[in-house]
Structure formats: structure tokens, C-alpha cells
Amino acid sequence: xxxxxxxxxxxxxxxxxxxxxxxxxxxxxxxxxxxxxxxxxxxxxxxxxxxxxxxxxxxxxxxxxxxxxxxxxxxxxxxxxxxxxxxxxxxxxxxxxxxxxxxxxxxxxxxxxxxxxxxxxxxxxxxxxxxxxxxxxxxxxxxxxxxxxxxxxxxxxxxxxxxxxxxxxxxxxxxxxxxxxxxxxxxxxxxxxxxxxxxxxxxxxxxxxxxxxxxxxxxxxxxxxxxxxxxxxxxxxxxxxxxxxxxxxxxxx
Numbered sequence: 479x480x481x482x483x484x485x486x487x488x489x490x491x492x493x494x495x496x497x498x499x500x501x502x503x504x505x506x507x508x509x510x511x512x513x514x515x516x517x518x519x520x521x522x523x524x525x526x527x528x529x530x531x532x533x534x535x536x537x538x539x540x541x542x543x544x545x546x547x548x549x550x551x552x553x554x555x556x557x558x559x560x561x562x563x564x565x566x567x568x569x570x571x572x573x574x575x576x577x578x579x580x581x582x583x584x585x586x587x588x589x590x591x592x593x594x595x596x597x598x599x600x601x602x603x604x605x606x607x608x609x610x611x612x613x614x615x616x617x618x619x620x621x622x623x624x625x626x627x628x629x630x631x632x633x634x635x636x637x638x639x640x641x642x643x644x645x646x647x648x649x650x651x652x653x654x655x656x657x658x659x660x661x662x663x664x665x666x667x668x669x670x671x672x673x674x675x676x677x678x679x680x681x682x683x684x685x686x687x688x689x690x691x692x693x694x695x696x697x698x699x700x701x702x703x704x705x706x707x708x709x710x711x712x713x714x715x716x717x718x719x720x721x722x723x724x725x726x727x728x729x730x731x
Contacts, residue, residue, distance in 0.1 A: 492522075492563050496550040499672060500647055503528060503567065505535055505542045514540060518548075518565065527564040534572065545647065547571035571643045613651060617691070617729065620648035624690030646677045649694040658725065659701035659718055676702045680719045695722050 501518055508515040516530040528548070546567040553560045623644050655664050655673035664673030675696040681687030695718050697705075705715045 492550045494550055494552050494559075494563065497547060498549075498668070499547045499571075500545045500650070501548050501565075503530070503544045503546055503548075505538055505540050507540060516544075516567070519543070522565065527562070529564060529566040531567070531569060531572070534574075538574070543575040545573045545575065547643075573644055573647065616648060616651065620645055620691050624688060626688045626690065627686070645689055645691065645694055648691055649677045649696045650675060652691070652725070652729075653696035657698035657701055658695045658721060659697045659714075662698060665698055665700075674699075678702050678705060678718070680715060680722065692722060692726055 498521070501522075502520050503516050504519050505514050506517050514535040516528040516535060517524050518526065518528060529551070530546075534544070544567075548565040548567050550563055551566045552563045649658075652658070653673075653675055655675075656662065657664065657675060664675050666674050668674055676699060678695050678697050679687050679689070680693050680695060683689060687693050697718070701714075701718075705711050705718070708714060
């Protein structure tokens with residue numbers, strides 16, 4: 479099961495501007511209107527509003543699950559906070575969990591093109607049991623979406639960002655809360671309970687490094703800083719490269 483965030487109740491007060499990575503989200507029927515909405519399945523009150531791309535809400539059945547980075551936001555009126563805080567999903571970070579199958583598939587159908595609030599729902603039964611994406615399947619996706627020679631043209635920029643987010647999420651999942659460099663536990667937990675680790679490209683993309691599982695490592699801030707600022711940074715980076723090669727070889731067995 480893919481899980482990169484520890485179980486933790488969100489008792490900490492949300493601060494505007496806070497960002498949370500890899501939050502599990504689900505499409506649902508809206509309460510105040512019939513249009514499909516999205517809610518978080520972990521760490522937040524399920525009633526908190528989530529700003530999410532409309533085409534993903536409408537084109538996917540109710541119960542579809544995604545992982546995405548979210549930011550806590552709030553509207554303002556006359557320069558003052560207005561209304562309740564809500565979450566904004568970062569478009570380029572959204573990853574659909576294709577291997578999750580709800581017991582019932584409910585498709586939203588828009589009834590009135592003049593209104594974005596009028597929908598009907600068609601329900602279809604499925605026999606398969608729900609199942610979150612397995613790590614092995616997610617690893618396969620990461621390799622399929624790897625970019626061996628990143629292109630730097632404006633045309634391919636968006637695609638590269640999307641794939642980079644998937645590779646980043648894979649590295650954090652592979653690390654399981656431990657630095658892949660010094661093998662110590664993450665130094666602290668974020669407000670949402672996720673272990674704080676940084677994803678480092680062993681060979682920088684701008685220097686021709688690949689955006690792939692073999693070229694990324696999830697490290698603690700200390701190991702990351704050692705590569706960048708340490709007297710032995712180059713040598714240490716080679717050690718990290720060998721570590722990831724060993725980890726990936728073991729996963730192949």
C-alpha cells in the first residue's frame with residue numbers, strides 16, 4: 479500500500495499558506511449543490527472545501543482517489559480574512575490512483591450547460607474490493623514515467639514538472655520515513671504528520687541527470703546540505719548514488 483504520510487489527527491490550527499504533500503483526496507457528491515466535489519480522506523476535517531480542477535471532478539466517477547500537494551488558503555474582503563480556510567490542490571502534483579476501485583461507481587452527468595450546479599448521477603455496481611495502489615505498482619509507474627534525458631523546451635516543461643512530482647512522491651514512498659543517506663529517522667514530522675525528508679537529484683537535471691528512480695534519493699536536511707555545501711560533497715554524492723543503486727537492485731529481487 480502506498481503510504482508516505484504517517485497517521486495523525488489534524489489538531490494543529492491551520493495556518494494560511496501552509497503546504498502539505500501527497501494528501502489522499504476523493505471525489506464526492508456536493509452537499510450545497512449537485513456538482514461533484516473533492517474532500518480529503520486524511521489529516522483534515524472531511525468538510526473542508528478543496529479547490530480541485532473541474533475536469534478531473536467531472537470526468538472521473540464519484541469515489542475516484544488522487545494524491546496531491548495542497549495549500550491552505552482563505553479569501554479576503556477589504557483586506558481582511560473572509561470565510562473559512564480551504565485547500566487548493568496544486569495541479570501539477572495531482573496523481574490519480576488508478577488501482578483503487580470503489581464498490582460503487584457513480585458518474586456525474588451535467589444536465590444543464592447554462593449552469594455548473596445541475597448534475598445527475600448514474601450508479602454502477604462493481605464486485606472488486608477497494609484496494610489502494612501497491613508500492614510495486616507505483617514503482618512500475620515511476621519507471622515508466624522516468625525521463626532519461628530531460629528536455630528543456632517550453633513545450634515540454636509542463637510534462638516534465640508532472641513527471642518530476644511523481645518521481646518525487648516515489649522517492650518519499652521508497653524511503654518510508656527514513657533518510658536513504660544516513661538511514662536515520664526523519665528529523666521531525668510536518669504539521670500533517672509526514673516525515674520531513676528532501677528529495678535530491680544525484681546528478682542535477684540541468685547537468686543532464688535523469689528524472690528517474692535511480693537518480694533521486696530522499697534525504698534528511700543534513701545529508702542534503704552535506705552534498706551541496708560539504709567539503710566532501712562530491713565524494714558523498716557518489717556514496718548516495720551507490721546506495722540508491724543497491725536499494726533499487728534489492729527491490730528488483
